[in-house]
Amino acid sequence: MTGRTAGAVDEQVIDRLRDAVGARWVRTDAATRRAYARDATPLFDAEPDVVVQPGTTAEVAAVVRIAAAHGVPVVARGAGTNLCAATVATHGGIVLSATRMDRLLEVSEAEQLAVVQPGVTTTALATAAAAAGLLYPPDPGSRAVSTIGGNVATCAGGLRGLKYGVTRNYVLGTEAVLGTGEIIRTGGRLVKDVAGYDLTRLLVGSEGTLAVLTEITVALVPAPPTAGYGVAYFDSLADAGRAVAAVVGAGLVPATLEFLDATCIEAVESHAGLGLDRGAGALLLFGDDGAPAQVDAALATMVTACRDAGARAVTTAPDVATAEDLLAARRCTLPALSRLGSLTVLEDVSVPRPRLAEAVARIGDIARGTGVRVGVFGHAGDGNLHPTAVADGQDPAQVAAVHRTFEQIFQLALDLGGTITGEHGVGAAKLAWLPRRLDPAQLALMRRLKAAFDPAGILNPGKLGS
Amino acid sequence: MTGRTAGAVDEQVIDRLRDAVGARWVRTDAATRRAYARDATPLFDAEPDVVVQPGTTAEVAAVVRIAAAHGVPVVARGAGTNLCAATVATHGGIVLSATRMDRLLEVSEAEQLAVVQPGVTTTALATAAAAAGLLYPPDPGSRAVSTIGGNVATCAGGLRGLKYGVTRNYVLGTEAVLGTGEIIRTGGRLVKDVAGYDLTRLLVGSEGTLAVLTEITVALVPAPPTAGYGVAYFDSLADAGRAVAAVVGAGLVPATLEFLDATCIEAVESHAGLGLDRGAGALLLFGDDGAPAQVDAALATMVTACRDAGARAVTTAPDVATAEDLLAARRCTLPALSRLGSLTVLEDVSVPRPRLAEAVARIGDIARGTGVRVGVFGHAGDGNLHPTAVADGQDPAQVAAVHRTFEQIFQLALDLGGTITGEHGVGAAKLAWLPRRLDPAQLALMRRLKAAFDPAGILNPGKLGS
Incomplete structure (x- = not known):
């Protein structure tokens, strides 16, 4: 899956880029190109010809105009933590890094919003919001390093998605540079604004293929005064699935409802020694979070639902430190699984919530059939699961078996009425699968849409809209 | 504002339409054409050449293909309750009525969603959801007759928008017919699905200019067990604005936070005699709604905020009947104002919430300047206000003064960092204003986007994307 279909960028273009943003922000040395050859997606590797770090919107626009004039690909990149090879320069060209555009421009308490440059990290935004008594809900696993620009480009989720939704639900407006080099402003600071097509939400999740984000306005919500967590162990995921159904059936929309299967429990416990039930x-x-009485009531309902579904044990965290341990168990699942093999492929499918347990059971069958070790964890409340394969990345037979495993898992998700990606995105990694999810008329429409934003086809080619 | 730029549809096209959907569902008689010449927007009137009532998605596709082949405009229409002349056939052609596609296909309690045809009324959906213990939150004023298709096309709001959001937040998937006659399915039944561009949200609010909706899947939420309401009177909107700021500052996101100015109070009381403080x-x-303790706490906070802001009187509704009276006062504001003159123009602008009271005061100044009677009511929680002018529609001088009044109000909204339409839409009514809100690059992009969906330019010409 390493590949390049375009030639090197010629020196004349490099000179123009240097003129546009300053020579020190245009890097063509081997070390830099290697550093930007990969994102967090295993098995995808392609060096860009040049890495450009613009400092202003005008510089971004200048770079895009140069690229458009010369037909050079432009791959906008935040922290590169995406898991679908959305920021790998598969067609070479320019990686446009948001590193220098990392200013948090404003937090408005009265309007409950923040305005940021794309390179601001998710955690920096969340911290600034918290200082104003507000919450920025999306909290993807990589939030300490992931950027808001990348979060918006991939519509990132997180552990609070059930109650609070995903990045899409918080983007009020953007400033963005089209593939023509034109700068547009979509939406703004208003919660309600229907003047024009909803380009703001169209840009969310467009993975850098329609425009380069240069400024983002996000809605914030009042910080909930308290939060509480608990953990339940079950003999099987089917039992846990019944607990989830009971919670939902009771009319609760809790902030967090996450699951780990036996493989993940074992891996996390071996890695972190948190005292989980192996x-x-x-x-x-x-x-859940909210007013204390409401949180207590929600936790009590969830404890009862778990017990009624036959939980082996149910406990609630008596204090913040214990709650943090529980969240850490979920958050460290990927690193814990990564220790089991040199190759860890974290995947992302969604199924209708009532079919979650069935999906996990059938993923187990698939893994047994291909002989690949697969742990499954994810968001039980919304049917979004992350089957994760671990293997020896140096063994071509094992790598091939991992591919076969996921091919069957993607097909399973579609067969269950689900989708090939719930929150991680399509990127280069799943483009070949898109025709299994979307019909030809919609794929053709997506290509026409991309052409409307990016007539020269330079923005992240080989990804969505290609 | 009555206008037609295209000629009549020729008989050959009418014959093909009859072949496609059956002769009885193709109406060209004068009475039918007159009945479909207007929607709920005053001052806009244009008869279509033919009214077609397809019964299936395949028939919709056939009609669109015929129209595309002959360059005939197609105006999709639900109940015609929109307030921006979005469904007036300003360019003649076909009005495509959703009347016959009014089946509620499914309500899934386990998946908390409903699947409906576009002609289902908002109230029918809400009632079916309630029967399953679920809530469909958007509740536009016209909900008893408005259709879900129309709600989606205009991204309709309602009285619960502050806490629950608008139609956009509930559309999970659509089936839609492009301007080519191709049928696509966007999104689906899943809360989390990022496989492809977010065409679902792009269609929301696109006012029939990109595709004709033929099926819609909406998310439902657990029905809150209780709701409570209260009313506060203030000497001025500035005082009420301070109460709103205090409520928001206290970390509350209540379901409802609506205001009426003195003109509206007087009109409602004269009309309905509800005992309001004239x-x-x-x-x-x-x-607010939710668990009883939570509702009580929220109401107590709001009562205190109103008193602290200098309210003349604050009362909470002791029972459902009293609460319904309060909501009726808000809901009957438009009919109450309508009795004051033969012409009532309900408008829709948004400003940043902290500037609401200032906006209302300056609208008062504008109305005094033009000599037009203007009442203002709306959604205080999100800064979306509905200045409403009443005049003698037979007096050209008064009609001209109404236009001048709104021109100044739109400019005021923009000057305050707001927008020309918060929830009603652009339609034919505000198309001329769009260049004041969006820059030329974005308008040009919107035209390219429309062409991607509708290469022949037949879907609702003279509206968004034109």
């Missing part, structure tokens, strides 16, 4: 078939992490 | 300068209707 004998359990499934772990359910549940939590 | 001497007040502003009325604030507040309410």
Whole structure:
């Protein structure tokens, strides 16, 4: 999956880029190109010809105009933490890094919003919001380093998605540079504004293929005064699934309802020694936030739902430190699984919530069939699961088996009425699968849409809209 | 504002339409054409050449293909309750009525969603959801007759928007017919699905200019067990604005936070005799839903905020009947104002919430300047206000003064960092204003986007994207 279909960028273009942003922000040395050859997606590797770090919107526009004039690909990149090879320069060209555009421009308490440059990290935004008594809800696993620009480009989710939704639900407006080099402003600071097509939400999740984000306005919500968490162990995911159904059936929309299967429990416990029950078939992490009485009531309902579904044990965290341990168990699942093999492929499918347990059971069957070790964890409340394969990346037979495993898992998700990606995106990694999810008329429409934003086809070619 | 730029549809096209959907569903008689010449927008009137009532998606596609082949405009229409002349056939052609596609296909309690045809009324959906213990939150004023297709096409709001959001937040998937006659399915039944561009949200609010909706899947939420409402009277909207700021500052996101100015209070009381305080300068209707303790706490906070802001009187509704009266006061504001003159123009602008009271005061100045009677009511929580002018529609001087009034109000909204339409839409009514809100590059992009969906330019010409 390493590949380049375009030739090197010629020196004349490099000179023009240097003129546009300053020579020190245009890097063509081998070390820099290697550093930007990969994102967090295993098995994808392609060096860009040049890495450009613009400092202003005008510089971004200048770079895009140069690229458009010369037909050079432009891959906008935040921290490169995406898991679908959305920021790998598969067609070479320019990686446009948001590193220098990392200013948090404004937090408005009265309007409950923030205005940021794309290179601001998710955690920096969340911290600034918290200082104003507000919450920025999306909290993807990589939030300490991931950027808001990347979060918007991939519509990132997180552990609070059930109650709070995903990045899409918080983007009020953007400033963006089209593939023509034109600068547009979509939406703005208003919660309600229907003047024109909803270009703001169209840009969310467009993975850098329609425009380069240069400024983002996000809505913030009042910070909930308290939060509470609990954990339940079950003999099987089917039991945990019944608990989830009971929670939802009780009319609750809790902030957090996450699960780990037996493989993940074992890996996390070996890695972090948090005292998890290694004998359990499934772990359910549940939590809610809000006023204290409301949180207590929600936790009590969830404890009862877990017990009624036959949980082996249910406990609630008596204090913040214990709650943090529970969240850490969920958050460290990927690093814990990564220790089991040199190759860890974290995947992302969604199924209708009532079919979650069935999906996990059938993923187990698939893994047994291909002989690949697969742990499954994810967001039980919205049916979004992350089957994760671990293997020896140096063994071509194992790598091939991992591919076969995921081919079957993607098909399973579609067969269950689900999708090939719930929150990680398409990128280069799943483009070949898109025709299994979307019909030809929609794929053709997407190509026409991309052409409307990017007539020269320079923005992240080989990804969405290609 | 009555106008037609295209000629009549020729008989050959009418014959093909009859072949496609059956002769009885193709109407060209004068009475039918007159009946479909207007929607709920005053001052806009244009008869279509033919009214077609397809019964299936395949028939919709056939009609669109015929129209595309002959360059005939197609105006998709639900109940025609929109307030921006979005469904007036300004260019003649076909009005495509959703009347016959009014089946509620499914309500899934386990997946918390409903699948409906576009002609289902908002109330029918809400009632079916309630029967399953679920809530469909958007509740536009016209909900008893408005259709879901129209709600999606205009991104309709309602009285619960502050807490629950608008139609956009509930559309999970669509089936739609492009201007080519091709049928696509966007999104689906999943809360999280990022496989492809977010065409679902792009279609929301696109006012029939990109595609004709033929099926819609909406998310439902657990029905809140209780709701409570209260009313506060203030000497001025500035006082009411301070109460709103205090409510928001206290970390509350209540379901309802609506206001009426003195003109609206007087009109409603004269019309409905609900016992409102005619001497007040502003009325604030507040309410929340959820668990009883949570509702009580929210109402107590809002009562305190109103008192602290200098309210003349604050009361909470002791029972459902009283609460319904309060909501009726807000809901009947438009009909009450309508009795004051033969012409009532309900408008829709948004400003940043902290500038609401200032906006209302300056609208008062504008109305005094033009000599037009203007009442203002709306959604205090999100800065979306509905200045409403009443005049003698037979007096050209008064009609001209109404236009001058709104020109100044739109400019005021923009000057305050707001927008020309918060929830009603652009349609034919505000198309001329769009260049004041969006820059030329974005308008040009919108035209390219429309062409991607509708290469022949037949879907609702003279509206968004034109």
